[in-house]
Amino acid sequence: MWKLIFFRLLKAIPVLLVIATITFFMLRLTPGGPFDREKPIKDPEIKKQLEAHYGLDKPLSAQYLEFLGKLMVGDLGPSFKHSNRTVNEVIVKAFPVSAELGLWSLLVALGLGLTAGMIASIRPNSFLDYTPMTLAMVGICVPTFVMGPILILVFSLKLEWFNASGWDQWADRVLPALTLGGVYAAYVARLTRGGMLEVMSQDYIRTARAKGASEARVLLKHGLRGGLMPVVAFLGPAVAGLISGSFVVETIFQIPGLGRHFVEAAFNRDYTMVMGTVLFFAALIILLNLLVDIIQVWLNPRLRGT
Amino acid sequence: MFHRFIVPVLVCLMLGCGKSSTSKKSDNPSVHPQILNLGNGAEPEGLDPHVVTGVPEHNVLVALIEGLVGEDPKDLHPVPGVAERWENSEDGLVWTFHLRSNARWSTGDTVTAQDFVLSYKRMLSPKLASQYAYMLHVVKNAKEFNAGKIKDFSRVGFEAVDEHTLKITLAGPTPYFLSLLNHYSWFPVHIPTVKKYGPVDSPNNPWTRPGNFVGNGPFVLDKWEVNDVIVVKKSPTYWDKAKVSLKEINFKPISSAEVEERAFRSGQIHVSNTIPLNKIDVYRKKNPQDLRLDPYLGVYFYRLNVTEPPLDNKKVRQALGLAIDRESLVRNVLRGADKPTTFFTPPDTGGYTYNGGPKISFDPDRASRLLAEAGYPQGKGFPKLKLLYNTSEAHQRIAEAIQQMWQNNLKVQIELTNEEWKVYLNTQQKMEYQVSRAGWIGDYNDPNTFLDMWLTGGGNNYTGFANEKFDQLIASASQESDSQKRFSLFGKAEEILLDEMPIIPIYHYTSKYLASPKVKGWHPTILNHHPYKHVSIKPGD
DSSP: OHHHHHHHHHHHHHHHHHHHHHHHHHHHHSSSOTTOOSSOOSOHHHHHHHHHHTTTTSOHHHHHHHHHHHHHTTOOOBOSSSTTSBHHHHHHHHHHHHHHHHHHHHHHHHHHHHHHHHHHHHSTTSHHHHHHHHHHHHHHHSOHHHHHHHHIIIIIIISOOSOSSOSSSGGGGHHHHHHHHHHHHHHHHHHHHHHHHHHHTSHHHHHHHHTTOOHHHIIIIIIHHHHTHHHHHHHHHHHHHHHTOOHHHHHHTTOOOHHHHHHHHHHHTOHHHHHHHHHHHHHHHHHHHHHHHHHHHHHOGGGTTO | OTHHHHHHHHHHHHHTGGGOTTTOOOOOTTOOTTEEEEEOSSOOSOSOTTTOOSHHHHHHHHHHOOOSEEEOTTTOOEEESSEEEEEEOTTSOEEEEEEOTTOBOTTSOBOOHHHHHHHHHHHHOTTTOOTTGGGGTTBTTHHHHHTTSOOOGGGSSEEEEETTEEEEEBSSOOTTHHHHTTSGGGOOOOHHHHHHHSOTTOTTOGGGSTTTOOOOSSEEEEEEETTTEEEEEEOSSOTTGGGOOOSEEEEEOOOOHHHHHHHHHTTSOSBOSOOOGGGHHHHHHHOGGGEEEEEEEEEEEEEEOTTSTTTTSHHHHHHHHHTOOHHHHHHHTSTTOSEEOSSSSOTTBTTBOOOOSOOOOOOHHHHHHHHHHTTOGGGTTOOOEEEEEESOHHHHHHHHHHHHHHHHHHOOOEEEEEEOHHHHHHHHHTTOOSEEEEEEEOSSSSTHHHHGGGSTTOTTTOSOOOOHHHHHHHHHHHHOOOHHHHHHHHHHHHHHHHHHOSEEEEEEEEEEEEBOTTEESOOOOTTOOOOGGGOEEOTTO
């Protein structure tokens, strides 16, 4: 197991390097620069000074090497747009917010999704199956930018239970988590149902029943462990998606998370911020996928030793 | 389980909860009296007045720092700020400002004339590469120092005569000089503080963080959470603190107009930055007291690339200009919120309103005659024109309407292309377009900021327009100190601009936003400035 982890981490280094290189050059090839704006800099001298300050006057290869050099020591440089902040600072400040939103959403996704999926799998093709599955389908189909405003209209503006936007109090977590988690809950429900139905027809479940285990024990101990496999496989990228922040949900609810920085940086041609967020997310996804692989091995004895 | 929340949602939808669009306004417990919550558009780039460039930055900075002069809350004319009085020499070149002795930094230090001189030295230092440094170029030798041609700052027209007397010598008479001083590029910074946190001429200096920031304005910086809120609190050291009613202002960087509108409706903000176009009619009908449509110092127009056929032909350009029904465009596409226009400089810009000859009214017959004279009768043989705009629903709707007007009235084919913001800017700057959507907001309240951009080779021209007579008129206007004569020179210049038509003016902007009637002292002003020391929240609410 340790060997697996070690080699996977080792392999991550060239992957990140390739991502960094591609992003770096694609970004520089995109038309428009960080200092282009509606009222452009009148004075060519000023523009030159500004570019010199940020090292943009050097040849691209030199800029690239300098970037790699700084990356090695973990320095992502100052943001071009928010000139008195470094990219490191922005990530350190905004990522926990996105991660918190992601974790609440994950809770919603698992809580709603697993329950609905299990209920549906107990009596397949009955009312108990169709109701949660129809709702799950609706959940998959309604995008967050529709669900978010609907929840705000109902629970903030009509019932006045929650704030319409912001991230100050505990209650501010509820609507964003429902919005973001709802979509994932729907997927989890469908995957759980499928996984459970497959597992419940296996021989070892019959054995468990034959040995006199209670139905609840069969379902939760023997069934769920196997039935969760597809959910766990889905959770890897899902968790990465959840905690890396959703631009849409963060915008709708005015949440100061990393997802907004990620998208806005690209619009602003904030070179350093784009590089920083891309690499951070790439590393995060690699780590989470590794984590999922480990959990899968733990859940499924058949994968051990491979 | 899933249905536990989705069912109430659906039920509510069926019962029509969603239709209650603008009626509710809860009294949010977090909204205390004399705490003003503002929607501020985007997250400010920073709070260093010598580095930043935008409007959200302005909105925060004027709370934190006070310049030599302030603004009248109703018409924005210059009123005493740090300077309690000033004189101008007879030739208009030398301004002497007498600073009040009780003006204080938030550290308690006195604001001195030397503070201003050092601030301007920083602003103009080539290494800081301030993008708004040109605002100071009206001062003698400022441009040269800024470009690094002069190294000795004492040759630049700033002089601290004594602790409380500042003398500024200009390069030429500048009748709008005082209104320039309200721009944050002219604000002083506390140099010892800047030096404490880094090199004085580095744009990345963190002196503007909460805890570090030192200002001399009516408020002090309390909290700054990126993409969340900037909180400023009433300053105990401000010289005019008795006049300041607000205890606190929260600036919320809500970039989506829809999100902001919901925050306004739920009572989380008192004044919004903007309003979604499709909500204007709703507010007109249901909550007109909240809706504000104030004339604004900006113009929406199309640039024409005059260096390439067929737009190198003046008659073609005029035909295009005359074939747009601006009244209908504004009424139907913009919900009547902006002002259709027949000229370029917004009316009453620093007292100037264009009243010269050729206005570009809607005249489809003349337009198609002009096109025929140019060699394209009924649009025959006219090449397909490309109309460029930056990707946005509003610009697209306008472009589609104009495309249709041109096709109907002139029988010419128009192709719409949209590009992402920075790509669009790049295309426009390289002049790789034929027709391009544009907008211009005045830097200061004077026609010069709208007209000097069309000088031959001007930094923001991008049309290829070059006219010697126009250049001469603008040059003589900049030397003229009599405002009537000056305006008549500007009028003649604008007449040439409208006749040559390298640009097609479409409408003048209004500031479209929502403001709670509880907020007092929030007057409509052409720059959408609202000096906070005159703003209060009606007690009892």
